Amino acid sequence: MTGPLHMLGASHRTAPVEIREKIAVSPERTATLYEGLRNIRGLNEFAVLNTCNRVEIYAVAPEPEVREKVLDFVSDFHRFDRETLLKYSAWKENEDAVSHLFEVASGVDSLVVGEAEILGQVKESYEEARRHACMGPVLNRLFQKSFQAAKWTRTHTGIGRGQVSVGSVAVDLAGKIFGDLERCRILVLGAGEIAERTIVNLKNRGARSVTLSNRTFERAGELAGKLEGTVLRFEQFKRALGDFDIVIGSTAASAPVITRKEAEEIMHHRPLQPIFLIDLAVPRDFDPEIAQVDNIFLYNIDDLSQIADANRSAREGEIRHCREVLERKARHVWKHLRLRAPAQRQPKSVQARIVGEVGH
Amino acid sequence: MTLFLQMDDRAWIAAGNAVYAVAFVFALFGVLRSRQHSRLLLFTIVASGFILQTTGLYMRGLETRSCPLGNPFEIIQFVVWSLIVIYMAVGPAFRMSLLGFFSAGLAAVLGILSLIVPEWDAVRRESFLGDNVWIELHASMAIFSYGAFGVLALTSLMYLLQNHSLKRKKLEGVFGFLPSLYQLEHMNFRLLVLGIVILSGSILIGAQYWLRDPDAVNPAKLLITTAIWFAYVSVLVLRVRKTLISRPLAWVCIALFFVALLSIPTVSAGSRPMVEQTASASTIFRAFQGVLDE
Numbered sequence: 001m002t003g004p005l006h007m008l009g010a011s012h013r014t015a016p017v018e019i020r021e022k023i024a025v026s027p028e029r030t031a032t033l034y035e036g037l038r039n040i041r042g043l044n045e046f047a048v049l050n051t052c053n054r055v056e057i058y059a060v061a062p063e064p065e066v067r068e069k070v071l072d073f074v075s076d077f078h079r080f081d082r083e084t085l086l087k088y089s090a091w092k093e094n095e096d097a098v099s100h101l102f103e104v105a106s107g108v109d110s111l112v113v114g115e116a117e118i119l120g121q122v123k124e125s126y127e128e129a130r131r132h133a134c135m136g137p138v139l140n141r142l143f144q145k146s147f148q149a150a151k152w153t154r155t156h157t158g159i160g161r162g163q164v165s166v167g168s169v170a171v172d173l174a175g176k177i178f179g180d181l182e183r184c185r186i187l188v189l190g191a192g193e194i195a196e197r198t199i200v201n202l203k204n205r206g207a208r209s210v211t212l213s214n215r216t217f218e219r220a221g222e223l224a225g226k227l228e229g230t231v232l233r234f235e236q237f238k239r240a241l242g243d244f245d246i247v248i249g250s251t252a253a254s255a256p257v258i259t260r261k262e263a264e265e266i267m268h269h270r271p272l273q274p275i276f277l278i279d280l281a282v283p284r285d286f287d288p289e290i291a292q293v294d295n296i297f298l299y300n301i302d303d304l305s306q307i308a309d310a311n312r313s314a315r316e317g318e319i320r321h322c323r324e325v326l327e328r329k330a331r332h333v334w335k336h337l338r339l340r341a342p343a344q345r346q347p348k349s350v351q352a353r354i355v356g357e358v359g360h
Numbered sequence: 361m362t363l364f365l366q367m368d369d370r371a372w373i374a375a376g377n378a379v380y381a382v383a384f385v386f387a388l389f390g391v392l393r394s395r396q397h398s399r400l401l402l403f404t405i406v407a408s409g410f411i412l413q414t415t416g417l418y419m420r421g422l423e424t425r426s427c428p429l430g431n432p433f434e435i436i437q438f439v440v441w442s443l444i445v446i447y448m449a450v451g452p453a454f455r456m457s458l459l460g461f462f463s464a465g466l467a468a469v470l471g472i473l474s475l476i477v478p479e480w481d482a483v484r485r486e487s488f489l490g491d492n493v494w495i496e497l498h499a500s501m502a503i504f505s506y507g508a509f510g511v512l513a514l515t516s517l518m519y520l521l522q523n524h525s526l527k528r529k530k531l532e533g534v535f536g537f538l539p540s541l542y543q544l545e546h547m548n549f550r551l552l553v554l555g556i557v558i559l560s561g562s563i564l565i566g567a568q569y570w571l572r573d574p575d576a577v578n579p580a581k582l583l584i585t586t587a588i589w590f591a592y593v594s595v596l597v598l599r600v601r602k603t604l605i606s607r608p609l610a611w612v613c614i615a616l617f618f619v620a621l622l623s624i625p626t627v628s629a630g631s632r633p634m635v636e637q638t639a640s641a642s643t644i645f646r647a648f649q650g651v652l653d654e
């Protein structure tokens with residue numbers, strides 16, 4: 001039996017990146033895709049979920065033939081033959097489609113399990129579909145319920161707990177030390193790529209004051225311009241160290257640029273305020289002995305990677321629990337949704353039974 | 361309804377303490393499963409325990425016709441009550457995660473401990489200056505400050521745990537839910553100031569009576585109370601001068617609270633056994649029940 005609710009899509013679970021990049025829908029082509037779907041007779045409602053790792057079409061169509069029409073259209077749209085499309089895509093119906101959207105919105109089905117950005121992308125896709133006036137009672141309700149399911153999952157399970165990239169782990173740790181990052185002053189030694197990403201993460205979490213110091217003054221100036229920071233001459237940074245709450249080391253120096261003695265001296269001047277040292281350099285920029293100094297928290301690249309790995313494992317450990325809960329929620333939601341969905345071609349007795357089940 | 365009316369003050373207090381224990385177990389369950397418990401639900405459970413305990417203390421107050429601070433049991437229960445009042449004021453305002461968990465835990469442990477030692481509630485004592493309102497205020501403020509110092513001990517413990525987790529790079533489990541060091545450090549300072557202000561107020565009121573009649577006050581009680589006040593003020597001065605900070609400060613705050621708790625039997629012994637028993641609250645409640653039955 002084919003159901004009235006369908007999901008046709010490809011993601012990192014079904015297709016390799018070479019295929020995904022071919023079926024990705026650019027913003028310019030989105031309108032064409034919507035227009036094409038609108039022209040398919042019997043497609044009552046539809047929405048396109050389009051992110052960097054997945055393209056999925058959610059549709060409500062009571063007639064079984066519509067499935068063939070959608071496949072034909074999507075094959076044409078992407079200039080794929082039907083067999084290739086079917087090979088690299090998934091087709092889900094009814095309760096399975098509901099459950100799938102819940103998993104997608106909750107980050108359970110994401111490449112980086114538990115990532116929070118996906119919920120925003122699902123919301124954007126929902127708004128886009130609404131702008132194209134192709135949503136109806138079933139998809140509207142389905143998407144709203146998926147937002148609720150995602151929120152529940154993030155609040156009540158560990159799927160989104162802990163960060164899984166080095167930069168995000170560093171930001172998380174800064175939050176554990178300082179709480180609000182808005183008042184934190186950040187000094188970056190060197191101008192490495194990971195340091196740059198870490199600064200972006202810190203700024204996204206509210207950090208405002210960023211100072212860069214590099215042996216090549218011009219390089220520091222370039223990065224400061226890009227990150228809206230200020231520049232400090234490398235020869236002067238030691239004198240100013242006590243003014244900073246977070247110091248990121250990413251120089252190419254062959255020996256530590258800050259020693260334990262220097263760190264102790266800094267803390268003598270700011271005993272109440274902790275310092276967070278993030279050592280992203282190899283060889284290390286900060287003497288490991290600094291970790292013994294009270295109120296200084298020193299993390300090197302290995303420490304951050306280990307935390308990211310542990311968080312990733314913990315998130316993956318939560319997948320099973322999340323799936324069980326989301327399946328239960330999907331079953332419940334589908335019981336109500338199928339009453340909103342247009343009647344399929346099936347005997348009246350079956351429809352009566354469905355109504356009876358929901359009534360109970 | 362009948363069951364509630366038949367309960368005496370001690371039973372109400374015990375029920376309140378049991379609810380604190382339930383709140384602690386509820387939060388502990390979340391912590392052990394590494395899931396964030398509902399703060400609202402935890403607050404509601406603790407508030408329910410608070411209502412039960414307050415009812416018991418109120419009935420005890422009706423019985424003694426004073427603030428119930430006549431023996432170690434009553435004093436500990438009043439410390440627990442104060443601790444919960446401060447948690448209910450501070451917890452939601454500053455959104456301090458896990459403070460409810462620790463507060464409910466300490467309240468349950470202290471409360472149940474005071475219930476299982478019958479000797480602590482065997483003799484009810486009267487205040488050494490009779491039913492003078494000011495001296496009652498003095499006593500209740502002193503014990504209320506212990507509640508503030510109790511919460512300070514808890515936030516200090518949370519500070520130590522967070523510091524340990526960040527230093528040892530162990531961030532999973534309970535450590536993942538702790539507030540930031542900055543928030544805990546600021547909360548410790550505020551609670552230290554709050555406790556000292558209340559205790560100072562209490563000592564100032566008590567001093568008025570002591571100056572008039574020095575023999576009325578047990579010297580041991582006077583010495584201990586003053587020593588505790590002096591210790592906390594010294595900690596505050598050292599903290600302001602940035603001499604005692606971070607982990608040493610947290611350890612001292614925890615140790616001082618335990619010293620304050622251990623001093624309770626001595627402080628309690630400073631009161632005289634009650635000479636005249638007034639109409640008991642249980643008797644009043646039973647009379648009320650009789651009216652209902654009719």
